[in-house]
Amino acid sequence: MHEIVTLQFGQQSNYLGTHFWNAQESYFTYPPSPPSPINHDIHFRPGIAPDGTDTFTPRALIYDLKGAFGALRKINALYEVSDPPSGTGHGIWPTLPTPHHLPPIPPSPYQTALDAALSPPPLTPYTVRYWSDYSRVFFHPKSLQQLPEFSVGDQLRPFEQWDVGADLFATMDADVDLLDRDLRPFVEECDGLQGLQIVTGTEDAWGGWVAGWVERLRDEFGKGAIWVWGVGGAQDEGIVREKRLQRLVNSARSLHNISEHASVYIPVSNEPVKSPSYLSLDLSSQWHTSAVQAVALETMTLPSRMRSSDGRGTFQDMEEIFNFSGKRKIAKLEMSIADPDVLDGKVEAEAASAEKVSSQPTRAEDSESIDTQLTEFDIDMFTKDYKTLKSSHCKKEHIFGRAETSRGEWSSFEGTDARDPRNRFASSPIVQRYSAPLLFPLLDSFPSIFNVGSGQSKKLAVCSGLSTSSSVADQVRSLEHIVRRLVSTDERETLSNGLEMIAEEYTEGWDSGTDSGEDDE
DSSP states (O other), X not given: OOEEEEEEESHHHHHHHHHHHHHXXXXXXXXXXXXXXXXXXXXXXXXXXXXXXXXXXXXXXXXXXXXXXXXXXXXXXXXXXOOOOOOSXXXXXSSOOOOOOOOOOOOOHHHHHHHTTOOXXXXXXXXXXXXXXXXXXXXXXXXXXXXXXXXXXOSSSOTTOHHHHHHHHHHHHHHHOHIIIIIHHHHTTOSSEEXXXXXXXXXXXXXXXXXXXXXXXXXXXXXXXXXXXXXXXXXXXXXXXXXXXXXXXXXXXXXXXXXXXXXXXXXXXXXXXXXXXXXXXXXXXXXXXXXXXXXHHHHHTGGGGBSSSTTOOOHHHHHHHHTTTSOOOBOEEEXXXXXXXXXXXXXXXXXXXXXXXXXXXXXXXXXTGGGGTSOOXXXXXXXXXXXXXXXXXXXXXXXXXXXEEEESOOGXXXXXXSBOOSOTTSXXXXXXXXXXXXXXXXXXXXXOOBOOTTSOOSEEEEEEEEEEEXXXXXXXXXXXXXXXXXXXXXXXXXXXXXXXXHHHTTXXXXXTTOOOXXXXX
């Protein structure tokens, strides 16, 4: 069945995950409507509630700190049971215990309206307090896991140091075996696991926590697909310099340690490096920044859950395109957005124009022909552009491999082969294209951040891509150049050498003359 189990770690990841699950919930159809093009069994698990009714909940394991879940309860309306009968005693004690609870967090007006089957009020960055405030799905009680040792916003024990997360995982895993307790119940329900999808913070202690998880997962699942989406933290603006530098070190350690065991590692910035004019983003709102990330992630992984064989592709299928060598695990995420109505008109106009003008045949050996086949994206979701090396951006980006997914009538996908037939060892990139007519839904839980076309459409046409390219080496070397001065002497050699080895995989065999990372004098 090719199921996917999703693991989410940290606030930003859960903001993103909430958008992702809301979109999946919107794809459900009921008779007499035609069947959904999405195979819901990929991401959802069937179950039975205590009252005997059937349930369908995400195959998800969600971790966050104490106080980060908002009004979301571990035991929700699907799994509530009646209160136990009252009695005069409890075990060896003569009376029942008296519980003391903290004041509950009130549900958001949006959630209150959903529970009452009413039209929910519009959301704003000011009304979204927690990621659960705009969630439209029910989760299984085993999905929600809290780290009680740390609280959101705790100034005395902040969850910020990478080592804190690594040590916490080692301690907890030694005590209870986290994989066996939390993940195995979801994996054992799968008929044929396609892979694991991990969405995690990497700029704080969650990076160290996930590094431990991924290492254990690799030992447990061997060569299975483990995709890690490493999302950035909160906005840097207003943060003291010491914390900003600490985040860079955390990012470097996460990249080095997690990519070693993951099959694919995708750094995803909260602030796109390249951003178009139609994107209106409040960088201080995690509801906003996670929405952009969710559109790119949800579109890029769309082939993995398609019902029809047309346009369907597993995690492993896509990996083999942009990481055919098995050594280029870090991929660059990009996308473009368009109004589907405007896009349809543009494609029709281009088709009519093409009928009037006879095109000249192009030669396969033409050095510029490959450029016409690669999509130019509007939004670069790759990690921050450090720009510390003079040599980093002086050469044209070389793409080794790319998997692209489109939803809607994108002209660049018309009349092109699904895969570039050229030799894998040639300098031309390998390209695999997937397409589907299913558009991205603009739900009432989604912020109004895309101003495309007339702005009246309730759906978006999206084109996204994952690439391995020389720009990865530039970014890794730039990051290494910064953090080598910030880490201790004991760690400097291991971290610097590890990052340099990663960068070499994106230059070796293509540009052997690339500088090692020092500034040219």
